[in-house]
Amino acid sequence: MTSSNHPDDRYPFIPGRPGPHIERTEGRHLLTSDGRRILDAGGGAVVANIGYGRREVAAVAAAAMERVTYVLPPWPTEARVDLLHRVIDEWMPAGITRGGFTSGGSESVDTALRLARQHHLSAGRAGRWRVIGRRPSYHGVTLATLAVGGHDDRRAGFEPLMPDFAQVPWDDAEALDATIREIGVDSVSAFIAEPVVGSSAGVLIADHAYWHRVADICREHGVLLIIDEVMTGFGRLGTRMGVDRWGIEPDIVVGGKGLSGGYVPIGGVYATDAVVAPIAANGDSLMFFTYGAQDMACAVAGEVLRIIDDEQLVERAATQGTALRQRLDSALAGHPHVREVRGLGLMVGVDLVADRDGDVRFPRDVAFYRRVVAEALARDVWIYPAGSGDAAPDAVMFGPAFTVTDDELDTMVAVLAESIDAAAAAVGST
Numbered sequence: 001m002t003s004s005n006h007p008d009d010r011y012p013f014i015p016g017r018p019g020p021h022i023e024r025t026e027g028r029h030l031l032t033s034d035g036r037r038i039l040d041a042g043g044g045a046v047v048a049n050i051g052y053g054r055r056e057v058a059a060v061a062a063a064a065m066e067r068v069t070y071v072l073p074p075w076p077t078e079a080r081v082d083l084l085h086r087v088i089d090e091w092m093p094a095g096i097t098r099g100g101f102t103s104g105g106s107e108s109v110d111t112a113l114r115l116a117r118q119h120h121l122s123a124g125r126a127g128r129w130r131v132i133g134r135r136p137s138y139h140g141v142t143l144a145t146l147a148v149g150g151h152d153d154r155r156a157g158f159e160p161l162m163p164d165f166a167q168v169p170w171d172d173a174e175a176l177d178a179t180i181r182e183i184g185v186d187s188v189s190a191f192i193a194e195p196v197v198g199s200s201a202g203v204l205i206a207d208h209a210y211w212h213r214v215a216d217i218c219r220e221h222g223v224l225l226i227i228d229e230v231m232t233g234f235g236r237l238g239t240r241m242g243v244d245r246w247g248i249e250p251d252i253v254v255g256g257k258g259l260s261g262g263y264v265p266i267g268g269v270y271a272t273d274a275v276v277a278p279i280a281a282n283g284d285s286l287m288f289f290t291y292g293a294q295d296m297a298c299a300v301a302g303e304v305l306r307i308i309d310d311e312q313l314v315e316r317a318a319t320q321g322t323a324l325r326q327r328l329d330s331a332l333a334g335h336p337h338v339r340e341v342r343g344l345g346l347m348v349g350v351d352l353v354a355d356r357d358g359d360v361r362f363p364r365d366v367a368f369y370r371r372v373v374a375e376a377l378a379r380d381v382w383i384y385p386a387g388s389g390d391a392a393p394d395a396v397m398f399g400p401a402f403t404v405t406d407d408e409l410d411t412m413v414a415v416l417a418e419s420i421d422a423a424a425a426a427v428g429s430t
């Protein structure tokens with residue numbers, strides 16, 4: 001199976017798409033064992049909000065681990081309680097009062113789906129179990145989160161293992177209303193959506209009117225509104241949470257990635273009093289994950305959030321995001337293979353096409369976005385691949401650390417432009 005005797009051939013699990021061997025991470029750079037300095041324009045998987053290698057964070061991790069090794073997830077510890085207060089009081093939208101921690105985004109979305117179901121069950125509405133999602137979208141890779149997500153490529157072949165949940169177009173609120181009525185109001189538990197569609201499409205932004213209509217529809221039908229902030233939360237859009245852009249009040253919020261900026265695996269699920277009240281009143285509960293709310297992870301996340309605030313990095317995500325979009329707009333204006341540049345804060349997508357004038361997509365098997373990403377990596381810049389199949393075939397994303405400098409933005413944009421040209425030349429389309 002392996003092509004050489006190099007130790008790296010054992011990694012990853014499924015052979016075939018290895019990345020460079022990373023020896024160290026520093027600031028906004030990945031340092032390879034053969035001496036390259038890769039500029040991380042994708043923030044890993046759009047996660048590295050404060051940049052890499054902060055010694056204060058490592059010090060907090062060491063002290064926390066010396067103090068507490070393992071405590072059952074539902075039991076309070078200082079690090080857990082402090083983090084929960086900080087997140088609820090300083091980051092969550094109005095109305096969110098309760099919360100708990102997991103080890104990442106998929107676990108958090110999965111928990112949110114169970115929380116919604118348990119809410120209805122405990123309240124005596126056993127018929128409500130269906131979850132409606134959007135297309136395209138991505139909510140994680142457990143079977144339940146794949147099922148509610150609209151990422152065709154990642155779902156393909158797993159359909160027999162997943163419930164057949166309805167999905168509505170990402171920007172059509174009336175389709176949500178019609179679908180709830182069609183499948184039966186009394187059977188719907190929740191609607192789940194990202195504030196801005198991320199990796200499945202390379203950033204799609206519905207407008208204010210859409211979000212207010214969605215909130216009204218959910219309220220009218222007794223359907224819980226779950227907002228998935230795994231990618232958009234904790235400053236990424238230049239606001240504290242992504243949903244702040246729309247000014248709506250969700251019933252359940254899910255977060256991950258930016259909560260720790262990549263330093264530790266942690267995610268969270270947060271809800272209103274009204275969501276948890278029937279569960280508590282009925283004496284019911286939600287099963288935890290063994291590693292949920294791991295004490296050291298909670299301490300580290302608290303330190304990462306402190307750094308974001310002390311260094312005003314949410315504001316910086318907003319200004320550097322504008323600077324990035326301006327650079328992309330001027331470098332790529334009229335480019336034959338760039339259909340659109342779009343973004344909020346430091347979550348910025350570039351939609352790629354075979355022919356901008358005719359709005360013609362590259363054939364799926366060309367996988368143009370992957371070629372662009374590979375060309376950029378060969379030029380020592382990591383850009384995040386996006387797209388999910390027929391609904392959104394070719395896009396790439398920028399999601400760098402909020403500490404990114406103007407010079408680094410210049411490099412990212414110049415390398416993207418070169419990489420698009422090189423990928424187009426390689427497929428015979430210039």
Ligand SMILES: Cc1ncc(COP(=O)(O)O)c(C=O)c1O
Nearest residue numbers: 104105106138139140230231256
């Ligand atoms: C919006 C959204 N939800 C959920 C997830 C899944 O998170 P994780 O990969 O941490 O399980 C992701 C990951 O990209 C995401 O972007």
